[in-house]
Amino acid sequence: MTTSRRVILAGGGHAHLAVLADWARKPLPDAECWLVTTAQHTAYSGMLPGWMVGYYRAHELLIDLKPLAEKAGAKLVLADVVGLNAAARTITLSTGEQVRYDLLSLATGGETDISCLAALGGRLLAAKPVDAFMEHWSALLDRASLLTPMQVAIVGGGAAGVELALAASAALGRLYGHSQVTLVTPSEQFLEGHPAGVRRRALAELERRGVVLHLAQAAGEEAGLLLSNGTFIPCDGVIAATGSRAPQWLARSGLELSNDGFVAVGGDLRSPSHSAIFAAGDIIARTDRPVARSGVHAVKAGPILASNLRAALGGGALKQYIPRSRTLYLLATGDQRAILSWGPFSATGRFVWRLKDWIDRHFVASYTERANDGQQETGIGYA
Numbered sequence: 294m295t296t297s298r299r300v301i302l303a304g305g306g307h308a309h310l311a312v313l314a315d316w317a318r319k320p321l322p323d324a325e326c327w328l329v330t331t332a333q334h335t336a337y338s339g340m341l342p343g344w345m346v347g348y349y350r351a352h353e354l355l356i357d358l359k360p361l362a363e364k365a366g367a368k369l370v371l372a373d374v375v376g377l378n379a380a381a382r383t384i385t386l387s388t389g390e391q392v393r394y395d396l397l398s399l400a401t402g403g404e405t406d407i408s409c410l411a412a413l414g415g416r417l418l419a420a421k422p423v424d425a426f427m428e429h430w431s432a433l434l435d436r437a438s439l440l441t442p443m444q445v446a447i448v449g450g451g452a453a454g455v456e457l458a459l460a461a462s463a464a465l466g467r468l469y470g471h472s473q474v475t476l477v478t479p480s481e482q483f484l485e486g487h488p489a490g491v492r493r494r495a496l497a498e499l500e501r502r503g504v505v506l507h508l509a510q511a512a513g514e515e516a517g518l519l520l521s522n523g524t525f526i527p528c529d530g531v532i533a534a535t536g537s538r539a540p541q542w543l544a545r546s547g548l549e550l551s552n553d554g555f556v557a558v559g560g561d562l563r564s565p566s567h568s569a570i571f572a573a574g575d576i577i578a579r580t581d582r583p584v585a586r587s588g589v590h591a592v593k594a595g596p597i598l599a600s601n602l603r604a605a606l607g608g609g610a611l612k613q614y615i616p617r618s619r620t621l622y623l624l625a626t627g628d629q630r631a632i633l634s635w636g637p638f639s640a641t642g643r644f645v646w647r648l649k650d651w652i653d654r655h656f657v658a659s660y661t662e663r664a665n666d667g668q669q670e671t672g673i674g675y676a
């Protein structure tokens with residue numbers, strides 16, 4: 294007689310969608326499957342800038358996990374994982390419950406690092422989690438008075454920070470006819486990892502939109518940002534796009550972690566210290582090669598993760614997630630154009646936006662339609 298083993302997916306975001314789809318296609322044999330995640334809907338971050346400007350309605354970028362979990366035969370538990378004891382094979386939930394697992398897959402993403410901005414209090418909007426950001430951004434716009442233009446700053450010069458600055462400027466421009474948006478980033482972090490052509494194109498877009506760029510460090514104060522160059526910027530709202538830091542609860546888990554606290558995994562996405570744990574997406578640090586924390590890699594690792602979870606239960610070889618040498622990034626400019634970044638190549642235009650729009654809509658629809666009994670293949674997401 295075989296006893297069923299409990300397999301828990303922690304986090305219902307980009308990396309785990311392909312696993313749910315895999316289970317929906319072919320149930321895991323002799324397994325009791327759980328999906329533990331914060332909220333019933335997960336947001337596709339690539340469409341967030343377009344939502345801010347009004348090109349998408351909220352429901353167009355939200356994926357309902359309830360029907361997906363049902364199709365996958367997984368019990369949906371809406372709670373946060375707040376603790377992990379890797380030796381005892383238990384996770385602790387925000388409800389206080391301790392749950393045993395036989396196999397655990399971690400993809401709860403990273404946390405936005407807001408430590409140097411916390412003094413801003415209610416003026417601070419973290420870019421992630423995306424659903425909370427959407428609520429805070431809507432509330433900020435509701436507070437906007439048409440008489441006094443709102444001042445918004447974005448801290449963080451990665452792709453997300455640049456897109457959010459351009460989107461905020463476009464959204465406020467629609468409201469007031471002009472906008473007062475500032476982007477603050479240390480110069481070495483401005484579109485780090487992207488070719489010079491992309492940085493040049495982004496600078497031109499920021500200038501065209503009237504976004505003021507400060508190459509400096511920012512610290513939050515009650516009424517705005519104090520920059521390392523001595524400038525004080527009063528702000529009604531500050532968006533933190535400061536990148537991911539590791540979830541704090543990992544520190545006491547006993548799992549092998551990277552120096553900065555992320556889950557160490559090899560190319561097979563398995564923990565070298567605890568074979569019952571796999572992980573993917575923004576929560577990991579690869580031990581074999583550096584891989585950027587981005588939706589592209591979270592999405593593309595998903596099918597490998599699905600295959601390896603199946604192999605870990607039923608025997609069989611584990612696959613490796615080998616990132617392509619070049620990754621395609623498409624950065625929305627807030628006006629139905631976008632900047633393409635691929636290896637050393639860059640381009641800007643409406644055709645790039647059309648490509649991005651198609652990829653993004655196709656990705657969300659593939660999970661929405663799957664849940665509605667559609668037969669589409671898993672979306673390609675972020676190309």
Ligand SMILES: Cc1cc2nc3c(=O)[nH]c(=O)nc-3n(C[C@H](O)[C@H](O)[C@H](O)COP(=O)(O)OP(=O)(O)OC[C@H]3O[C@@H](n4cnc5c(N)ncnc54)[C@H](O)[C@@H]3O)c2cc1C
Pocket residue numbers: 303304305306307308309329330331332334335338339341342372373374375400401402403420421422453456457573574575576586587588589590591622623675
């Ligand atoms: C504005 C913006 C735009 C972006 N655009 C792009 C882009 O164009 N291209 C690109 O490649 N990347 C982009 N990214 C990055 C991309 O969003 C992330 O790299 C990707 O979401 C990581 O996927 P993940 O599965 O690790 O985590 P997520 O997709 O963040 O999923 C995490 C899931 O876990 C849940 N969760 C969180 N904490 C817990 C917990 N403690 N317990 C249980 N559940 C939990 C969350 O609710 C969520 O469902 C963007 C990010 C932002 C902020």
